[in-house]
Amino acid sequence: MDIVIIGAGALGAYFGSRFHEGGANVTFLVREKRAKQLQDKGIKVYSPKGDYELLDPKIATSPTEIEHADLVLVSVKGYHIQGTLDSLKTLTEKGAHVLPVLNGIEHISMLQDQLGKDFILGGLSFIISTLNGDGHVIHSSDFDDLIFGPLQPTQTTICQELEDVLEKTTITGTNNKTILKELWKKYMFITAFSGITTATNLSIGPIREEADTFRIAEMILQEMKVLAKAYNVEILEEEVEAAKDKLLNLPAEATSSMHQDRRKGLTLEVDHLQGGAIRLAKAVGVDIPYTETIYGSIKPFEKQ
């Protein structure tokens, strides 16, 4: 399978390396600075699932350099998705399907509107990874789930092909037939988890110790459930409970990637995540006051 990775950051470099390890033909479509770093240092993955080294990754800085792609994995931050549209347009015109794995939900309909519904698959990931100073991947969770699936009936073949590739890798891949619901469940979870950890500047342990603080995360889960319903996605109460249990059972020092970005002084995805929820809620007349409050609390730290 010919796979292009747009956004060779923590997620893209990890999954791209694993696809390569499994025998796929992988090209990293990156910007100039990252291209130079990849040429100089290659990619190394340090991971509980086994280290991997890609000394001479295939790199492109323009989509015109890429002759053919079956699949484009998009793993940029939410605030960079608009900047990938020209490349995605060129690659979908060459027949590629697009698998976005960023957190959030608004980008799905945006990509469908801009590129055509047939090209956009649903995707998300559960993993904790980051890049070190050499641009190498530090994968620190024992999970690396890549959940994907068709959003249109025409996409079952490409999803099956990806499933076949994933079977040859260490990635825990799931071809999910109800991917839209999975996307909303992850969106519900991440809006609460990234919201409460980033706003308080605390990992989950101390948040759990203060019932009044933890309650804010619970209320955000409930608001996101109501919001999903307004978009015809039924998240069950037991699924909200499962998300709450996850928050209760994470290691005390666990935190969200957005909170890690706050700690590192990087731009935050708050507009894409909590801001996106607020825009979607306004459009259908749903009130999400806890999410709005968390959004307002994080906003001053968005661009540090």
Ligand SMILES: NC(=O)C1=CN([C@@H]2O[C@H](COP(=O)(O)OP(=O)(O)OC[C@H]3O[C@@H](n4cnc5c(N)ncnc54)[C@H](OP(=O)(O)O)[C@@H]3O)[C@@H](O)[C@H]2O)C=CC1
């Ligand atoms: N890290 C994690 O553990 C997890 C992250 N996620 C989600 O995955 C998404 C990606 O996160 P993450 O991998 O951590 O982010 P990173 O910041 O590590 O990587 C994003 C990469 O995108 C690149 N990029 C941005 N615009 C373009 C473009 N136009 N063309 C090519 N490359 C581009 C950046 O490159 P450049 O160097 O040029 O700026 C950067 O390397 C986010 O939505 C995040 O919430 C989800 C689960 C876990």
Ligand SMILES: CC(C)(CO)C(=O)C(=O)O
């Ligand atoms: C919760 C987690 C770590 C799961 O992958 C995540 O998506 C994030 O923090 O951005």
